[in-house]
Amino acid sequence: MKKALITGANRSIGFEAARQLLKKGYYVYLGSRTLANGQEAVDKLKAEGLTEVEAIALDVTNDESVKNARTELGTKTNVLDVLINNAGISGGFPQTAQTSSIDTFKEVFDTNLYGVVRTTQAFMDLLQQSAEPRIVNVTSGLGSLTMHTDTSWKYFAVKGAIYAPSKAALNMYTITLAYELRDTPFKVNAVDPGYTATEFNHFRGTGTVHDAAARLVKGATLAPDGPTGTFFSDDNNPETGISLW
Structure with missing residues (x-):
């Protein structure tokens, strides 16, 4: 049974x-900032009959927490097949380049970039034990330099001065990591779940959580001949959902 951490x-x-990977037969470690919230989520999944999951x-954003999570996971398994770096924050909107505070920049980057680096590095040794390791970094079309210079793009006017740069940096980290691992079985990709109706955007998004999660799962379950170092976004290429950055 393959194992995933989200x-x-x-x-x-x-x-x-997590629900969709469980239905595909994965064992899922459900990462949560607080164990109580994680356990509540696990209980919901188990009530649906999805039992191969634990919080x-x-x-x-916390070095000690990440280290402790790696230690705990190491007592449960010696291999990790999938890492989905999903945790992220917006920093609140509007965000202007002229007035946004450095403190808010630091807060957002600590989760959206440094948190991904921190977690990926901590669990890399377990991923290296997998025959087909997959890393999915959850990004946003708002982090695309290409799309932000296209005046015909439907979100062209959405220019968050903090959130967008944090995701642009994450995309570059993804490309660099994929390049370093290019001669291994790793597939490392950045996936944009789309403008989804969630608490993150006060439910203003137009997409469904189900479809957004399916995009992450697609990146997490790529075949051995699948792409790596790639930016997935249905906003960029509606026919395939795939575009090389």
Whole structure:
């Protein structure tokens, strides 16, 4: 049975991704900043008959929490097949380049970029034990330099000065990591779940949590001949959902 770890998985898209992977036969470690919230999410899944799941306390912004999560997971398994770096924050909107505070920049980057780096590095040794390791970094079309310079793009006017750069940096980290692992079985990709109706955007999104999670799961279950170092976004290529950055 393949094993997956999802950060920020106690609700919303991460929770639904856990559900979908469980239905595909994966064992899922559901990462949550607080164990209580994680356990509540696990109980909901088990009530649906999805029993191969357990909660892991994991705050991606806290070195000690990430280390403790790695230690705990190491007592349960010596291999990890999938890591979905889903935890993320927006920093609140509007965000202007002229007035946004450095403190807010630091807060958002600590979760959206440093948290991904922190978690990926901590669990890399377990991923290296997998025959087909997959890393999915949850990004956003708002982090695409290409789309932000296309005046015909439907979200062209949405220019968050903090959130967008945090995701752009995450995309570059993804590309660099994929390049470093290019001669291994790893598939490392950035996946945009789309503008989804969640608490994250006060339910203003137009997409469903189910469809958003399915995009993450697609990246997590790529075949050996699947792409790596790729940016997946249905906003960019509606026919295939795939575009090389």
